[in-house]
Amino acid sequence: MTGPSAVVFDTDGVLLDSAPLHAAAWKTAFDGCLDSWAQTGSGSRRPPFDADGEYRELLDGKPRYDGALAWLSVRAVDLPPGAPGDPPGCGTVWAVAARKEQAFNRMLDTGAVQAFADVAPALRVLRTQGVRCAAASASRHARPLLEAAGLLNLFDTVVDGTDAARLGLAGKPDPALFLEASARLGVEPQDAAVVEDALAGVDAGRRGGFRLVVGIDRAGNPDAANALVERGADVVAADLLAAVEMVCGARP
Structure with a gap:
């Protein structure tokens, strides 16, 4: 054979x-929303995003929406899906994914x-x-x-x-x-x-x-x-x- x-x-x-840039961008996206989610009834303020273990287990290699949904589900943050055109934010899964994309693009601007x-x-x-x-x-x-x-x-x-x-x-x-x-x-x-x-x-x-x-x-x-x-x-x-x-x- x-x-x-x-x-x-x-x-x-x-x-x-x-991969470290993607993990850092996800941390920016998630951690920046923790207070907002707590204030809107999504529960008490949760621990910050783990850019090592959680990134590797839930996000690495996945499309942005799938990764965002996986992490939000594990953290019991219940958000509506939204739509692919949602601007960066904390109110929908697509908005959180866009928030990550925005952070990643900013990091790319600082170096190749x-x-x-x-x-x-x-x-x-x-x-x-x-x-x-x-x-x-x-x-x-x-x-x-x-x-x-x-x-x-x-x-x-x-x-x-x-x-x-x-x-x-x-x-x-x-x-x-x-x-x-x-x-x-x-x-x-x-x-x-x-x-x-x-x-x-x-x-x-x-x-x-x-x-x-x-x-x-x-x-x-x-x-x-x-x-x-x-x-x-x-x-x-x-x-x-x-x-x-x-x-x-x-x-x-």
């Missing part, structure tokens, strides 16, 4: 060092998101092995950020949040985003690998029937690595070069 002939990479936290140093070398190794590569992300920022980091030309295709909205692709842990990427590569899921750092992402890779699901734990956190395995990762790598070795090692 041959190994994967294509790899679908998550973007935030795998290719780009943008950097690619991890191991990304370009790892992608070049795959190219020499004849492995096709795709980047996939629920974020509408993914394509321009990859271009700004000088990585866009190293991928055969990119599926981002704009594509997901246009095609009506469900967010992770639904595998739709990854399945679209593998379809664009002309490869069946059982002949492809997924590389992810998010719990929802490895779950999506497993649900999609991908040959190999590689979790990334750059922080070297045993608990985080175990959680990735529990949610669907076949193996966990410390960085992208190690992940690529695992993919190439599965080849004849």
